[in-house]
Amino acid sequence: MGYKKRLGGWGETIAAEYLAGNGYVILERNFRTQYGEIDIVALDKEILVFVEVKTRTSRKFGYPEEAISPKKREHLLASAQAYLQTHQEMERDWRIDVLAIERIDRNSLPEITQFENIITDTG
Numbered sequence: 001m002g003y004k005k006r007l008g009g010w011g012e013t014i015a016a017e018y019l020a021g022n023g024y025v026i027l028e029r030n031f032r033t034q035y036g037e038i039d040i041v042a043l044d045k046e047i048l049v050f051v052e053v054k055t056r057t058s059r060k061f062g063y064p065e066e067a068i069s070p071k072k073r074e075h076l077l078a079s080a081q082a083y084l085q086t087h088q089e090m091e092r093d094w095r096i097d098v099l100a101i102e103r104i105d106r107n108s109l110p111e112i113t114q115f116e117n118i119i120t121d122t123g
Contacts, residue, residue: 011055011110012039015099018112024049035078040099048094050080052118055101064100065115077119095119 001009016026019042028041040051052072054064061067068076076096084090095117103110 007055007057008053011101012053014055014101014110014112015051015053016040018099018114019051031079031083033079033082035082036075038076038079038083041083046092048084048090048092050076050083050094050096051099052076052096053099053101055103057103057106059102059104064102065098065113068098068118073119 012029016029019040020026024042024044026040026042029039031038031041038050039053040049042049042051052068054067056064080094080096084094096119098115098118100113100115101110102113
């Protein structure tokens with residue numbers, strides 16, 4: 001397994017633990033759709049949350065959240081809608097969040113920043 005895949009998996013595990021520690025119920029991880037993968041699907045009380053996790057160990061390519069391009073936003077929205085079509089029992093309010101995880105210093109804990117509802121026109 002390559003470095004990027006290991007780093008991504010580590011970040012997703014940290015993100016799932018963070019969310020669970022903040023009262024979220026993790027429903028799925030790495031849910032694949034024809035538009036891309038949803039890293040984490042969770043419930044925040046009654047709201048369905050689709051979480052994109054971005055992990056960085058340096059700022060050479062910018063902050064993790066800066067990796068969410070307009071095209072990536074389109075894929076996230078299409079993936080969320082595909083999930084909802086295949087899980088009609090989950091019909092409820094929903095949002096798409098980004099969890100940015102940084103660990104610049106290997107000897108320190110990762111910094112986690114949550115950006116809620118990154119796509120505001122979800123209806």
